Amino acid sequence: MAVTIRDVARAAGVHVSTVSRTFSAPNLVKVDTRERVLAAAAELGYRPNQAARALTTGVTHNLGLIVADIANPFFPPLIKSAQSYARVRGYQVFVADTDEDPRAEEELIAILAKQVDGVVLVSPRLSNTAIAQLSADLPFVVVNRSVKGLPAVLMDVSSGAAAAVEHLAGLGHRRLMLLGGPRGSWTSEQMCRSAAAAAERAGVALEITGPNAPTERGGQQAAAAVLGAGATGVIAYNDLMAIGTIEGLAGSGVEVPREVSVVGVDDTIAGRVNRPKLTSIAMPTQEAGRSAVDLLLHAIDLPAGRSAAKTTLETSLVIRESTAPPPDLK
Amino acid sequence: MAVTIRDVARAAGVHVSTVSRTFSAPNLVKVDTRERVLAAAAELGYRPNQAARALTTGVTHNLGLIVADIANPFFPPLIKSAQSYARVRGYQVFVADTDEDPRAEEELIAILAKQVDGVVLVSPRLSNTAIAQLSADLPFVVVNRSVKGLPAVLMDVSSGAAAAVEHLAGLGHRRLMLLGGPRGSWTSEQMCRSAAAAAERAGVALEITGPNAPTERGGQQAAAAVLGAGATGVIAYNDLMAIGTIEGLAGSGVEVPREVSVVGVDDTIAGRVNRPKLTSIAMPTQEAGRSAVDLLLHAIDLPAGRSAAKTTLETSLVIRESTAPPPDLK
DNA sequence: TCCGTTAATACAACCGGTTGCAGCAGGCTG
DNA sequence: CAGCCTGCTGCAACCGGTTGTATTAACGGA
Numbered sequence: 199m200a201v202t203i204r205d206v207a208r209a210a211g212v213h214v215s216t217v218s219r220t221f222s223a224p225n226l227v228k229v230d231t232r233e234r235v236l237a238a239a240a241e242l243g244y245r246p247n248q249a250a251r252a253l254t255t256g257v258t259h260n261l262g263l264i265v266a267d268i269a270n271p272f273f274p275p276l277i278k279s280a281q282s283y284a285r286v287r288g289y290q291v292f293v294a295d296t297d298e299d300p301r302a303e304e305e306l307i308a309i310l311a312k313q314v315d316g317v318v319l320v321s322p323r324l325s326n327t328a329i330a331q332l333s334a335d336l337p338f339v340v341v342n343r344s345v346k347g348l349p350a351v352l353m354d355v356s357s358g359a360a361a362a363v364e365h366l367a368g369l370g371h372r373r374l375m376l377l378g379g380p381r382g383s384w385t386s387e388q389m390c391r392s393a394a395a396a397a398e399r400a401g402v403a404l405e406i407t408g409p410n411a412p413t414e415r416g417g418q419q420a421a422a423a424v425l426g427a428g429a430t431g432v433i434a435y436n437d438l439m440a441i442g443t444i445e446g447l448a449g450s451g452v453e454v455p456r457e458v459s460v461v462g463v464d465d466t467i468a469g470r471v472n473r474p475k476l477t478s479i480a481m482p483t484q485e486a487g488r489s490a491v492d493l494l495l496h497a498i499d500l501p502a503g504r505s506a507a508k509t510t511l512e513t514s515l516v517i518r519e520s521t522a523p524p525p526d527l528k
Numbered sequence: 529m530a531v532t533i534r535d536v537a538r539a540a541g542v543h544v545s546t547v548s549r550t551f552s553a554p555n556l557v558k559v560d561t562r563e564r565v566l567a568a569a570a571e572l573g574y575r576p577n578q579a580a581r582a583l584t585t586g587v588t589h590n591l592g593l594i595v596a597d598i599a600n601p602f603f604p605p606l607i608k609s610a611q612s613y614a615r616v617r618g619y620q621v622f623v624a625d626t627d628e629d630p631r632a633e634e635e636l637i638a639i640l641a642k643q644v645d646g647v648v649l650v651s652p653r654l655s656n657t658a659i660a661q662l663s664a665d666l667p668f669v670v671v672n673r674s675v676k677g678l679p680a681v682l683m684d685v686s687s688g689a690a691a692a693v694e695h696l697a698g699l700g701h702r703r704l705m706l707l708g709g710p711r712g713s714w715t716s717e718q719m720c721r722s723a724a725a726a727a728e729r730a731g732v733a734l735e736i737t738g739p740n741a742p743t744e745r746g747g748q749q750a751a752a753a754v755l756g757a758g759a760t761g762v763i764a765y766n767d768l769m770a771i772g773t774i775e776g777l778a779g780s781g782v783e784v785p786r787e788v789s790v791v792g793v794d795d796t797i798a799g800r801v802n803r804p805k806l807t808s809i810a811m812p813t814q815e816a817g818r819s820a821v822d823l824l825l826h827a828i829d830l831p832a833g834r835s836a837a838k839t840t841l842e843t844s845l846v847i848r849e850s851t852a853p854p855p856d857l858k
Numbered sequence: 859t860c861c862g863t864t865a866a867t868a869c870a871a872c873c874g875g876t877t878g879c880a881g882c883a884g885g886c887t888g
Numbered sequence: 889c890a891g892c893c894t895g896c897t898g899c900a901a902c903c904g905g906t907t908g909t910a911t912t913a914a915c916g917g918a
Binding site: 212213214215216219226227228231250252253254255256312 | 865866867868869870872873874875
């Protein structure tokens with residue numbers, strides 16, 4: 199069916215190895231032979247079979263990118279930049295979605311293992327030990343997680359969370375609540391730790407709840423807890439949850455930001471167009487995608503190196519309309 | 529390095545073919561042999577090499593999914609449902625982003641060709657003839673495009689566009705404008721045709737502009753044309769453009785929906801949380817993803833069939849806050 | 859003129875599996 | 889007990905490339 203290297207060899211009157219070298223090491227074949235081979239290849243419409251090549255060379259020129267939920271607007275910009283940068287470097291990216299399921303994550307890695315040269319794990323839900331174990335077989339880069347011995351791209355959500363607490367405290371809020379993310383989220387942990395410290399420094403109360411589903415629904419459900427605790431300042435795990443929380447509060451007749459202030463995380467398009475426009479911690483998703491691919495290609499090039507380089511990217515608090523002084527200060 | 533079928537064979541004291549059959553046709557090997565092989569495989573941590581298997585069988589159990597722009601919120605729900613349904617059917621999906629570039633689309637198809645059993649093209653920018661030509665080598669399913677001889681999933685945007693025109697006309701708008709999408713978009717063509725017919729029936733004026741970039745920026749730029757034409761009712765190619773148009777109008781001091789009404793398409797999360805909440809033509813993206821994979825697997829199973837089944841899915845106009853009677857009727 | 863080099867190509871084994879066919883043992887039938 | 893069938897396993901070729909080595913021809917120098 200498909201035209202193979204042998205068809206080309208026959209048509210050009212040379213041995214298959216000559217055809218192979220014409221494509222993989224052109225300088226080893228005489229100019230006119232090369233031209234004859236290329237002509238025959240073009241004539242027949244030959245395309246090298248990437249999979250077969252991978253079998254002998256062990257190089258697929260494919261990368262895997264595993265995310266928890268493509269539909270979460272945090273991921274697409276990261277995926278897009280990773281993909282376009284990888285393309286520039288001659289690699290194709292295979293994206294897979296785990297649906298926030300650690301077991302699916304593990305299975306996907308196993309399936310991808312032989313078809314890619316390395317994998318980027320974005321906000322993995324797997325345990326550190328599981329990841330470390332899997333990384334014996336395949337180069338990995340993790341994003342938003344610090345695993346000993348593995349290269350990582352980290353977004354400095356700690357300073358972002360601290361800035362959010364200071365922002366709210368500065369507005370006059372005394373009772374804050376942090377809506378944590380899903381179980382196993384490194385980002386959520388960092389946020390909690392750093393927000394707690396910042397609250398202590400600022401002398402305000404901070405209650406932490408969770409785990410929550412990192413979705414609008416999760417935020418909606420958390421709204422009750424906010425009201426129950428009497429918090430007037432809320433930091434949600436991500437923009438989606440923040441939007442859901444605002445909806446949930448509206449359902450109870452509580453208005454944002456007049457009565458309660460809400461801060462999101464990720465600064466996604468959803469937050470930017472939301473009503474009210476979301477104050478949010480902006481994550482450098484595009485840089486992260488690019489950096490992750492960059493680190494991964496380094497790790498692939500020097501597998502011995504086992505460089506565990508960590509790249510930390512800055513975040514920033516973008517203040518919009520969902521935060522304001524608490525009602526008692528009006 | 530990696531453990532192969534031969535390592536397992538040696539450990540279990542059988543021939544490689546027996547190991548192979550243990551995994552691909554278990555009923556052909558005696559129960560206790562099978563157990564011995566499985567034990568050895570487990571012991572060594574053997575995992576069949578999917579790529580090698582594909583080389584002989586020609587079956588990769590991978591599907592390709594090519595989209596124009598992952599960051600456009602229209603695509604992620606479709607990708608997600610396609611992926612999860614494919615997983616159920618035992619297939620892995622490789623997603624690739626073309627950046628709205630027809631040439632990248634063609635190149636991606638070529639790269640994917642040998643690594644997948646079939647490809648779903650979502651809202652392709654390639655010409656019909658180019659697609660038809662490529663489909664000789666590989667099963668294809670197209671979404672939002674009708675290509676002769678190929679299975680397709682179509683979203684009935686025609687009736688949606690007509691409903692939008694009727695909605696605006698019903699509110700009293702007399703001058704409408706349709707902001708078309710990118711060059712080569714089938715959806716855009718359908719919308720234009722159907723909206724023009726509906727406008728004629730309703731006795732209102734409809735001006736069509738385009739092509740436009742299907743992004744917020746594209747919408748922002750189109751706002752000037754809206755004002756220039758004096759239209760009070762706008763239908764944008766998608767939610768992103770609608771949001772951009774609203775921003776652009778606001779920049780000129782024109783308020784939506786008080787002075788101009790805007791209808792989006794796709795009913796994405798961005799539109800739902802936008803201020804004002806977007807009236808939009810809801811696209812059945814999740815069903816589309818699932819249906820596309822379903823058709824593709826059919827096409828793969830019976831390559832002879834060449835069934836060109838077209839599945840058409842309903843759309844619906846969701847009326848929210850971005851449409852209202854025109855100012856002269858207030 | 860002869861020999862050592864070098865450049866270009868052919869040969870063949872290999873990557874990790876699959877699969878048609880052959881061989882062998884055991885059980886059943888007559 | 890011969891003959892046949894059936895069930896299980898081994899053998900070897902093959903999928904589409906790559907690559908180390910052998911082979912051959914051409915060339916330059918002594």
